[in-house]
Amino acid sequence: MTALVRHLADFGDRPAVATATEELTYRDLAHRVADSAAILGNRRRLILMETRNELGTLVPYLGALARRHVVLPVPPGRDTADIVATYRPDTVITGDGGVEFLAEPSADALHPELSLLMSTSGSTGSPKLVRLSRENLISNADAIGKYLGIDENDRAATTLPMSYCYGLSVVHSHLRRGAGLILTDHSVVDDEFWELFLRHRGTSFAGVPYTFDLLDRVGFGEMDLPDLRYITQAGGRLAPQRVRRYADLGARRGWQLFVMYGATEATARMAYLPAELAAARPSSIGRPVPGGSFAIEPLDDWPDPGVGELVYRGPNVMLGYAGQRADLALGRTVDELRTGDIARRDPDGLYQVIGRSGRFVKMWGLRIDLQRIETVLSEQGVTAFCAAVDSDDEDRLALAVTDEHDPGEIRRLAARAAGLPSAAVWVAALPELPLLPSGKPDYAAVRGAARRAAEPAAGSNDIRRLFVEVLHVSEAEITADSTFLRLGGTSLNYVAMSIRLERMLGYLPPDWQQLPVRELERLATLPGRNRRWFSASLETGVALRAVAIILIVGSHAGAFQLWGGAHILLGLAGYNFGRFCLRAVPRAERVRHLRITIASIAVPSIAWVAIALLITDDYHLSNLLLANKILGPFDSMTAGRLWFVEVLVYVLIGLTLLLAVPTIDRLERRVPFTFAAVFLAAGVALRYDVLGLRLGEQAMFTYLAFWFFAAGWAAAKAQNNWQRFAVTAVVVVCTAGYFEEGSRQLLVLGGLILLFWLPAVRCPEPLPALAGLIAEASLYTYLVHFQVYPLFAGHPVVGVVAAITAGVLIARAVTEARRWLRGGSTVGGLLDDGVRRVGHEDRPVTVLTRLPDQP
Known part of the structure; x- marks a missing residue:
């Protein structure tokens, strides 16, 4: 047993790692690491490792360290050709944990102390690497664990990639102290991240400055995170006012903010600001980590007393750089780290970085501090990245800001701060500031964007234009990290977007609704898939909705007798309630969107009933309240057709009132599947009339049908196959x-099983478009079909076609009206994602078919 495996095993049954589907104790993890180490063997290897925040990366990474192999982590999917050509790794571990032995271990020596090779910039564009030793990793992990007070009760979520030293330091420091990890590649803007964080009682997470931009977007300040103990920040300077704001927020909510300073060359951390000083000293980087020390070395360009280059010394300082394979045989070539940062030591012993030697440029005869310009803009409430551009005639100052700002105003502010004429400043207003995978500013991208901003604007690409057309958003709202769900995608948009996206790409990527725009744009550049007869994908929910409305209209019109569609759709409503309405957003946002959902079902139904009362005898006044099953008349075949809408509206009202209670809301977030399972149990008790209520046959097909909704909800919250089973x-x-009819039982059961277990079905290429049209118009088809098909008495098939056509035409008209009235106050459907997105209104939608299948 190696020392590392023994270290892990010593923590026994303590929780070690949790993912969306697995939980491992330290003993479990030790066994897996030992198995992985055995596969890699004893002869030292140079291993190129594609990293994901998954067990498929963590286990082989630890296995490699256990056998003293040298690991070179890289982000998955990146071009590593230069690194491979330069260093000739003999082994590759892919993002899913697969091991590929490219060659026998090279005869070229690997220094005995060498453990890890890291990119210096967070990208893989340059073969220049940082050489880190086993002592570096252990000493820095111990230092971090000491000043953060990490213990066995801590659970840290992985918000940063393991190919980045900051992300890897979270792993090292927690496993070193017997604490737990919550492994996830989800972003802090994803509901899945917060659901996992709450379920596993997360106590901390790490962030770069951009992470805090995202936290602001999702309303982090209002989130109820009862187990959160602290947040760490590094990876670049966080504006002092934001440090103070988050420190104050933490003081109110019971957690702490640790601002940290570091570099890959120092393994990760060099300094930290004690949490109790964050609000009072937000500009400081704090004091050296345990075991480290700083010195200030004077510079000619900085004659001020006590100001100079910050130099760090400590056991976590790298062995040195590598630029070629032969460098991997070298031992220590550096003893100190010259950071390039200009700093001073305050009287209380805290250090403050006031500039960077490498961030000064000579331009128009002036020496310009690019960091100072960013700071001046930050004080004006503008986050900007600033670089210099070599132009044909004269150098330019290049800035990137988000497109919520006026480029002309930013140009004026920056020119004044730099002492330059406005013509010397180029400003690129972007949907999102460009970042390296490490989360640090991508200044090369800033320069490129500024150059393009000075040229005629290019047209939008096809993917973004598709989002604009389907979601009715402006292109300015779409960023590289935007996803369908984050942009306010709804059940109806889901249908239309999936169909049009498949046409564009030639296939429908799995979980496309959660893929960022940049990934969809990449997929759009790949060669199209070969078209075959069954080459298209159709979402199961969309297929069920389209089939159900056809069955309902056809059965009512007498074209055939196949009942059961409404009960399938009730399960579908619960399934999507769990998926989209119960997202990890502040409680007030949840309740608001549940109210919107209720209105989106009730308002169109009531509006149509009001119209129908004027022209038919099909409805009663009780239908205006959606309360026919409560108020009667109970013997009306026509009025009873709205039973499905009534059930859904009152179920949602009840759940909204419950979830408005803070204790209930917290409980649902902590144990989402168990919470839904309790309601399923209650629904089953009603179904079998355990309490002896004897509500009768009418109630059986209305309120006792709640268990269908609860089953869909529980299936959506199932975290593994056993729960789904x-x-x-x-x-x-x-x-x-x-049901009395056996065919009805089989139809409903088959539909629900498909919903729970089959995400999509293969079908002929034209079918998704047709199914999408029918599903998209399903509510309107339902509302009008009772009045349309009787017009074709004696020709039931014609009546069915006419009713569906009428629904499609009305849906098209409503869509065009929405486009024309865009920007107004609208409501979303039950399959809405349940999140109001910052910066734009909720998208108007038509509602899914919540339909009855019998009088």
Whole structure:
């Protein structure tokens, strides 16, 4: 047993790692690491490792360290040709944990102390690497664990990639102290991240400056995170006012903010600002980490007393740089780290960085501090990245800001701060500031964007234009990290977007609704897939909705008798309630969007009932309240057709009132599947009339049908196959005997099983577009079909086609009206993602078909 495996095993049954689907104790992790180490063997290897925040990366990474191999982590999917050509790794571990032995271990020596090779910039564009030793890793992990007070009760979420020294330091410091990791590649803007964080009682997470931009967007200040103990920040300077704001927020909410300073060359951390000083000293980088020390060395350009270059010394200072394979045999070539930062030591012993030697440029006869310009703009409430551009006639100051700012105003502010004429400043207003994978500013991208900003603007690409057309957003709202869900995608948009995206790409990528725009743009550049007869994908939910409305209209019109569609759709409503309405957003946002959801179902239905009361005898006044099953008349075949809408509206009202209670809301976030399973159990109790309520046959097809909704909800929250199997078993048992007709039982059961287990179906290429049209118009089809198909008495098939066509035409008209009225106050459907996105209104949607299948 190696020392590392023994270290892990010594923590026994303490929680070590949690993912969306697995939880490992330290003993479990030690066994897996030992197995992985055995696969890699004893002869030292140079291993190129594609990293993801998954067990498929963590286990082989630890296995490699256990056998003293040398690991070179890289982000997955990046071009590593230069690194491979320069260093000739003999082994590759892919992002899913697969091991590829490219060659026998090279005869070229690997220094005995060498453990890790890291990129200096967070990208893989340059073969220049930092050589880190085992002592570097251990000493820095120990130092971090000491000043953060990490213990066995801590659970840190992985917000940063393991190919970045900051992200890797979180792993090292927690495993060193027997604390837990919550492994996830989800961003802090993803509901899945916060659901996982709450479920596993996360106590900390790390952020670069851009992370805090994202936290502001998702309303982090209002989130209820009962176990959060602290947040760490590094990877670049965070504006002092934001440090103070987050420190004050933490003081109110019971957690702490640790501002840290570091570099890859120092393994990760060189300094930290004690949390209790963050609000009072937000401009400071703090004091050296345990075991380290700083010195201030004077510079000719900085004659001020006590100001100079910050130099760090400590056991975590790298062995040195590598630029070629032969350098991997070298031992220590540096003993100190010259940071390039200009700093001073304050009387209380804290250090403050006031500039950077490498961030000064000579331009128009002036010496300009680029960092100072960023600071001046930050004080004006503008986050900007500043660089210099070599132009044909004269050098230019290049700035990138987000497109919420006026480029002309930014140009004026920057020119004044730099003492330059406005013509010397180029400003690129971008949807999102460009970042390296490490989260640091991408100044090369800033220069490129500024150059392009000075040229005629190019047209938008096809992917972004698709988002504009389907979601009715402006192109300015779409960033490289935008996803369908983050931009306010709804159930209806989901249908239309999936169909049009498949046409564009030639196939539908898995989980496309969560893929960022940059990834969809990349996929759009790849060669198209070969078209075959069954080459298209159709979302199962969309297919079920389209089939259900056809079955409902056809059965009502007498074209055939296939009942059960409404109960499938009730399960679908619950499934998407769990997926989209119960997202990890502040409680007030959840409740607001649940209210919007209720209105989106009730308002169109009531509006149509009001119209129908004027022209038909099909409805009663009780239908205006969606309360026919409560107020009667109970013997009306026509009025009873709205039972499905009534059930759904009152179920949602009840759940909204419950989730408005802070304690209930916290409980749902902590144990989402168990919470939904309790409601499923209650629904099953109603289904079997355990309390002896004897509500009768009418109630059986209305409020006792709640268990279908609850089953869909529980299936959506299932975290593994066993939980999904359990929900499926409940559905199988409860469906038996629920309907008199055996065909109806089989239809409903089959539809729900497909929904729970099959994300999409393969079909002929034209079918998704047709199914999408029908599903998109399903509510309107339902509302009008009772009045349309009777016009074609004696020709039921014609009546069905006419009713569906009428629904499609109305849906098209409503879509065009929405486009024309864009920017107004609108409501979203039940399959809405349930999140109001900062900077734009909620998208108007038509509502999914919540339809009855019998009088």
